[in-house]
């Protein structure tokens with residue numbers, strides 16, 4: 001019987017993990033199944049671009065995985081039973097159960113409305129492609145002078161507000177941030193951000209904690225009403241509830257707690273990567289939800305699984321931050337260089353050079369998904385029968 005490896009989610013991290021495993025192991029020794037709800041690889045980092053009407057390159061998963069040995073299953077995951085080692089999926093033909101020996105959980109995340117009243121009825125999200133397409137349709141119906149308010153002053157909010165303002169200079173765009181605009185950036189990064197916001201005519205509401213969304217406005221904790229024909233909600237991401245419904249050890253927010261090899265601390269045959277995982281990074285800080293660290297985490301998981309199955313040396317992929325790449329429309333940006341644990345240093349790239357840099361980063365992120373061993377020659381290894389079940393005997397890197 002080949003080892004059954006089931007990977008849930010073909011986003012940035014699941015696709016990398018599946019593709020890399022297929023390059024590390026002999027085909028006859030493993031059956032790798034990649035389950036994804038949508039037929040395409042979705043470049044989530046470009047959802048603000050999709051929302052303003054830009055067309056993204058289609059990336060069908062069937063083409064991406066053709067000839068790799070990975071079996072693609074287009075279906076929605078509805079549940080996982082980690083005691084029976086099965087996954088419930090649903091597709092056009094009905095429900096099915098998939099059995100696994102090793103599971104890689106990479107279902108990513110969606111928007112986080114944080115229970116704020118009115119969000120479900122009135123706010124738009126750009127954490128998913130359907131959400132971005134709904135916003136695109138709504139923005140298309142707005143007339144000159146109407147208001148768009150982006151709630152959330154994090155990376156996604158900054159990118160969304162500037163992208164909308166650049167694409168639709170006829171609209172009145174505002175951003176509501178809990179703190180000061182870009183307050184975690186270096187003085188250079190912050191200064192440039194403010195310059196671009198001014199140039200694009202974006203109204204910034206700082207220290208604005210939004211506590212309610214209505215059809216034509218958002219309201220803040222201090223009683224202010226900010227007009228909003230359209231509200232775009234970008235206050236962080238929340239994981240899907242599937243993991244929380246299992247016996248896996250998860251955080252209060254539902255992320256799967258993993259060790260340095262991305263293996264569940266409670267169930268050694270389960271790995272988790274990307275937004276769905278709670279992994280410690282440099283400085284003993286949990287990794288934030290980002291491709292920047294999700295990609296290396298997926299390499300780590302795939303190589304650890306391969307090592308445990310083949311009796312090879314466990315890898316210790318360095319997972320650290322280098323920069324935060326913020327697009328500010330298509331012509332502007334800020335590349336904020338950071339410490340290994342994600343704190344801004346003085347150096348930052350700004351302007352058009354930063355926009356080009358960010359575009360390159362997005363392109364390379366998609367390239368890495370299709371080239372999970374970075375185009376390097378790889379040696380496949382044989383699964384050692386006795387190792388396939390004795391994985392926990394191999395010591396994890398510190």
Ligand SMILES: Cc1cc2nc3c(=O)[nH]c(=O)nc-3n(C[C@H](O)[C@H](O)[C@H](O)COP(=O)(O)OP(=O)(O)OC[C@H]3O[C@@H](n4cnc5c(N)ncnc54)[C@H](O)[C@@H]3O)c2cc1C
Pocket residue numbers: 008009010011012013014035036037038042044045046047048075076077078106107108109126127128156159240273274275276289290291292293294325326
């Ligand atoms: C607008 C925007 C801009 C961003 N910009 C950046 C950036 O500049 N830099 C950066 O590092 N990060 C950025 N991020 C964050 C980054 O996109 C995520 O951290 C990254 O996508 C996480 O990868 P993942 O593999 O965990 O999840 P995803 O890429 O979301 O992949 C999850 C996959 O699982 C599938 N799936 C989900 N549920 C199910 C189910 N029930 N059944 C079957 N399939 C399912 C989805 O269809 C998807 O294919 C941005 C995010 C957004 C929304």
